[in-house]
Amino acid sequence: MAAQAFANDLTTMTLMEAGTNTSDIGGGQGSTDEPDFFIQGTQSFSRRVTGAGSTGGFGFTGTGPSTPGQHVYIWANVLTPGLVNSTVNGGIRVAIGSSTNAYDQFYVNGNDDLVGGWKCYTVDYQSTPDATQGNPNSTDFVGIVLLTTGAINRPNLGIDPIRYGTGITATGGGSPDPDLTFIDIANYDSDVNLQLGVLQPSSGGVALQGEIRIGNDDTTTSTTFNDTDAVLSKINNNPTGVNTNTTATFSGINLRGSLTTATFTGCLFISLDTHDKGFVDASSATNAATATFTGCTFLDWGTFDGRSSVTLSSTTFKNSGIVTLNGSTASSCTFDSCEPVDVGNNLGDISNCEFISSGSGHGVTTSVSTGTVVFTGNSFSGYGSGADAAINFTATSGSVTVNVSGAGIPTFQTAGVTVSFVLSNSLTLTGLEPNTEVRIYDAGTTTELAGIESTSGSFNTSISVSAVDIVVFNLEFIAIRLTNIDTTSDRTIPIQQQEDRQYENPP
Numbered sequence: 307m308a309a310q311a312f313a314n315d316l317t318t319m320t321l322m323e324a325g326t327n328t329s330d331i332g333g334g335q336g337s338t339d340e341p342d343f344f345i346q347g348t349q350s351f352s353r354r355v356t357g358a359g360s361t362g363g364f365g366f367t368g369t370g371p372s373t374p375g376q377h378v379y380i381w382a383n384v385l386t387p388g389l390v391n392s393t394v395n396g397g398i399r400v401a402i403g404s405s406t407n408a409y410d411q412f413y414v415n416g417n418d419d420l421v422g423g424w425k426c427y428t429v430d431y432q433s434t435p436d437a438t439q440g441n442p443n444s445t446d447f448v449g450i451v452l453l454t455t456g457a458i459n460r461p462n463l464g465i466d467p468i469r470y471g472t473g474i475t476a477t478g479g480g481s482p483d484p485d486l487t488f489i490d491i492a493n494y495d496s497d498v499n500l501q502l503g504v505l506q507p508s509s510g511g512v513a514l515q516g517e518i519r520i521g522n523d524d525t526t527t528s529t530t531f532n533d534t535d536a537v538l539s540k541i542n543n544n545p546t547g548v549n550t551n552t553t554a555t556f557s558g559i560n561l562r563g564s565l566t567t568a569t570f571t572g573c574l575f576i577s578l579d580t581h582d583k584g585f586v587d588a589s590s591a592t593n594a595a596t597a598t599f600t601g602c603t604f605l606d607w608g609t610f611d612g613r614s615s616v617t618l619s620s621t622t623f624k625n626s627g628i629v630t631l632n633g634s635t636a637s638s639c640t641f642d643s644c645e646p647v648d649v650g651n652n653l654g655d656i657s658n659c660e661f662i663s664s665g666s667g668h669g670v671t672t673s674v675s676t677g678t679v680v681f682t683g684n685s686f687s688g689y690g691s692g693a694d695a696a697i698n699f700t701a702t703s704g705s706v707t708v709n710v711s712g713a714g715i716p717t718f719q720t721a722g723v724t725v726s727f728v729l730s731n732s733l734t735l736t737g738l739e740p741n742t743e744v745r746i747y748d749a750g751t752t753t754e755l756a757g758i759e760s761t762s763g764s765f766n767t768s769i770s771v772s773a774v775d776i777v778v779f780n781l782e783f784i785a786i787r788l789t790n791i792d793t794t795s796d797r798t799i800p801i802q803q804q805e806d807r808q809y810e811n812p813p
């Protein structure tokens with residue numbers, strides 16, 4: 307179809323190569339060229355920040371971010387992780403401002419969870435700082451500041467590329483060219499001559515901080531993405547105990563383009579960030595992409611916004627945000643302790659799904675207000691009534707009939723629309739001997755619901771009550787009576803008739 311192609315919208319402030327002019331914060335040894343350790347190109351810059359309670363660092367002055375949504379990406383290497391303060395005390399801080407004497411400080415890391423080596427920190431320049439030095443009036447100075455806890459006798463802070471933007475766009479792929487995968491995007495990102503920090507290879511897969519755009523939002527660019535068993539982790543950019551550093555919708559996957567096909571099979575999407583959890587967005591593009599998620603898992607993830615060209619099957623969401631189907635279909639999926647699934651007017655777009663309550667809130671929200679809905683195989687556990695009912699009907703007027711099969715009738719709350727549930731589950735008896743009579747009664751009553759005078763092999767009927775009594779009679783076999791059989795879901799019951807040795811049928 308087309309060769310893989312990658313682009314990014316990150317603007318480079320500096321690559322910290324030879325000839326860069328850096329600006330120091332605090333006293334001590336000045337920053338210098340560092341050819342011995344770097345993440346991009348052939349060198350970084352380093353500095354020694356030393357002393358108990360000492361604050362120091364350095365950065366670069368250039369043209370900084372000015373468009374809402376842009377985030378600063380800055381690479382730092384703290385070679386003495388045990389000698390910086392904790393995160394809540396500002397052990398490692400990103401500085402954004404107008405000079406070395408006027409900058410906001412964003413606490414991003416500390417000795418409580420810091421592992422040595424290069425790490426890319428991202429900060430929304432419009433977020434609330436944890437501290438401020440002087441009176442910053444621009445974003446043209448960006449750097450790193452350390453708060454150390456002891457004496458250090460060698461360079462302990464390295465800084466490499468400084469950029470700002472939002473993410474990466476991937477297009478192309480498709481036979482005879484290889485399909486795009488997450489690792490392809492990560493390999494582009496992590497090239498030694500680039501090192502964006504948006505999607506990087508990790509020990510367990512790939513690590514995300516920013517937006518991955520799969521396809522162009524047009525009708526002409528062909529894009530084929532196909533990944534199996536990938537693990538995508540959303541990096542924690544917002545440690546607890548300090549102000550949030552990124553927007554809540556900074557990181558995620560944007561699916562777009564009418565010639566884009568994206569297939570995710572058995573992939574794990576997991577967020578380590580409780581604020582910027584990660585998103586999947588297939589709804590905001592002008593030109594819809596076709597996407598399929600099969601056997602995937604979203605764990606502690608954020609929102610999922612679909613559209614009619616998106617299919618979810620055998621996929622699990624656990625502790626995740628709102629799934630807005632927007633015309634998508636979800637079959638054989640599990641939603642465990644999640645925000646309510648918003649099906650809009652299309653309640654029938656979910657089938658054979660399992661909903662498990664977190665202890666409060668709804669499983670499904672729908673705005674359907676009229677007509678008849680086929681509702682098949684959807685089970686709900688742990689839901690109560692009112693604000694904790696399984697389904698929340700938000701329409702204030704109208705009348706809806708919901709034909710339920712393959713499961714029981716769920717609890718529901720309505721804002722005014724009249725809702726009627728009609729249960730219709732399948733009951734099948736198998737192994738019946740020839741000339742067997744079957745009678746089905748509403749449990750505990752003599753009200754007959756179904757039956758047949760004489761049959762053999764199997765008997766099937768549709769049941770619209772939650773429990774039944776079953777009578778199986780044959781002159782040559784002992785009569786069978788089964789009571790209070792649960793029929794809130796489709797049931798198949800094998801019947802084993804025992805010969806009646808006392809029965810005699812004289813000629």
